[in-house]
Amino acid sequence: MMRTVEILLVVIIITAAFIIASIYAVLPLPRRVSPLNLRRIALTTLQTLDMNHDLSEIVFKPENDSAWGQLQIALAACLPPNIVYNFTVYEVQSGEGQTELYRLIKTVSNAESLGIASDASSYLVASSNVTFRVIPEKIGERGGGGTLYILNCSDANGWWVTGYTAQSLAADLYNLLSPYFKTTIMVQNTAQLGQILNGSSLEGETLQNAVVINTFGESVPIPQEYCQGYERQNEGYYPNVTYPYTRYCYTLGQKTRIHNWTWVSIVGYPLYYVSNTAVFWNQQNEWGIYGMQKTYQGGVNAFLQGLDNKAFQYNETKITDNPGVVYLSSQAAYYCNYYGIYPSPYQTSTRALSTSILNYYHLNVSLYLFNQVNNYIPGAVYCHIFQNETRTTGKLLALGLTRTPDVRLTALGLLSYYKPRLYRSEYTAVGTARLVVLQLGQVGGI
């Protein structure tokens, strides 16, 4: 009998142990077993609402502004019906003598309580009225390249740069663009230009994938060695035609392809003249500018032949037209705001390139700087891609606008194409930053 009593005692002890264990081992609610990540939903909701800086604008508006109502509607529409929110805005105080870092500005909610569990995310927004110091990403930091050559040759003359000199335009472009490139080199004379055309760097920079800006307008500097009677005459001079120096433009196209350069023509008809004040000292361009030889309309044709690796064929056919007033494309207008470069949104184009060159020379328009007018493109970045290939082999940024040039358009075209990021580096100005906290909770169910 004693054994049975002992066993009953054991059973009682185990039962008690089970009951105690069951009391403490409380099963969680299903919602806690498999929770929604409310913190992430809150963060992504704030990011969505700030997609076009709408949130940044609204939180700086007066408390009685109707935009707050719109924000509440957008929040309610954005979140699933079973999720309630509390949206709070704080001003970030950073002045001396401030006792608290955050001051409550406004709070809105669509429920009295956020349920049994909630989570929150915060998001710092900046006023659109403030200009912050920014650090630009350098072109070439990723993907190679990153050299900017600006033609600043002292022994060449420009055309259609009336009111400026090529050298003053080069200085302006240097100031505008050098922060965005790994290396910026001013090509000081035609001999240096010859050096890079021959594939030798000037200061140990990367030659491949470089950008070459011709600041000489419709004219382009030509190194002496490419002129008639010099050692590379065959690459710069084609005898027995009206404009023999079109051959030099063909060489430029070839070099652009071989080194995958982006050749930039800042104004007018690209490559209409070649210029070297030493070689052509007694020859002028029919308008009184000495040191030049005309290549006429065949210059750009020859350049495109070289770019497309076609055999050189002398061709004077005109490939531009005069569409008149043209407008910045929406993409360019967007990047005006992004980079803070504001040229006039409408310009006059008298040398817009024809779309017929696209198929014939295997060019793709990667960026429309101006809206296309009928079959003519007033300003764009053309990428050369051989048929059945995917790799870009040379690019041309051609701005077929009338004189005088606005180099901000050149800068805008290059930046819109390469899209270097701007990193904001300062958010500490007083009254210019607000902290938004979105707290979410779930209602309904268990």
Next chain:
Amino acid sequence: MAGSTIDHLISVIVFLGALLLFISLFNQTLQTAILYQRHRNLAAKCSDLLDNMLLNPGYPVEWEGNHPIEWAKLNCTPTVFGLQDPEFTQYRLSPFSLMRLNYSEGEPVYYSKTGQWYSNITIGFGKFLLVPMSKALNYSTAARLLGINGTYGFRLTITPIVTVSISEEQPNPLILSVKVMGAGFPLAHASLSYCFITVDPTGGEQAYPSYRTNYDTTLVDDEGSALLSFSDFDGTSESYVLIVYAHLGGLMGVGYHEHVNYKENYVVPFISDFETGLVLLAHSWDVHQGANPAEITYNATFVMLTEDFELREIPLGVGKIGKLNYGQDPQHAYKNVTISTHNPGILVVTYRKSAQECGVVLMPWGINSLAFPVVFGDSPFSKEWVATDIRQVIVNDIAYQATLALWSYEGYQVVG
């Protein structure tokens, strides 16, 4: 002696019985606790996996200058799965990566002229998105790239947050009703910018069909509704498309409505090549058959949305106008057009059989252009325990919600 033996026997039997009973009871508690941990683990995995998909652009990514080009635009199968737009940080997705996911809910379409099957996201007549299976990323490849093949199953659903529904209130003169809804509530007082496209059967080059566009803006009321009137337009006899952009407080959505007066023969666009933007324009009879097959002519245009909600035309070049015939007419079986940009837009193809019988079909180039949804992966129905998580994402300015449903194949069961 006998009493002692009986005492022992009874005590041993009671002890063993009690032991078995309590082992079973404790086991149940332990099993529930283990399940709890596993379910929590699954929820955490679901959240991590969703971020994995949405916060990396995948691989390969090529560079053109400082401009990254994601795998979806390169015609290749990715070696790392990711959907982020490489031009941005955070939850911004590439409209082209989403376009290359094999749509789970659509019935695949076979086109005999190319001998290929196509993944099918077709949202009613005239809104096609047909991607060759050979170029669409399938579920098993994605699962393998994510490292969950055989251990977890998933379904990724990406749906627009803002739904813009359009219905015809009155055909002549045409009055259309627009209703704008968010995920939870109406988008009251949202701004609407709309583009009304009408088909001109003989207005194009060489008397091919063409279209005309009219733009306007309005606001919706407290309930998210608005009526759009088009006086002098007869909706019974003429073909048209209305594309509406709704925006409020950072949210933006797209809706569209289409009416065509001739549906017996039309154009079906098939994407052929993502890298070059090659699209095949096929005759509908060769795809779906149907009654009264006939030759049709078409005029294709590619349009992009500008910042002021107007459509900017991008030239298509060779093949933009042409003739399509059904059956055995190899010369007119299908035509090729090339979309020369990787900026999202809409391919608008007007077609006609006669001066009175015409219509228009649309194809988004980039999933966001017409706010098409994406459903990718296995079905979660009848799975034992499914964890879900949500993120708000942006696909080229259109607000979407990404939902991942995840379940485990490890073989445990829910008890109780």
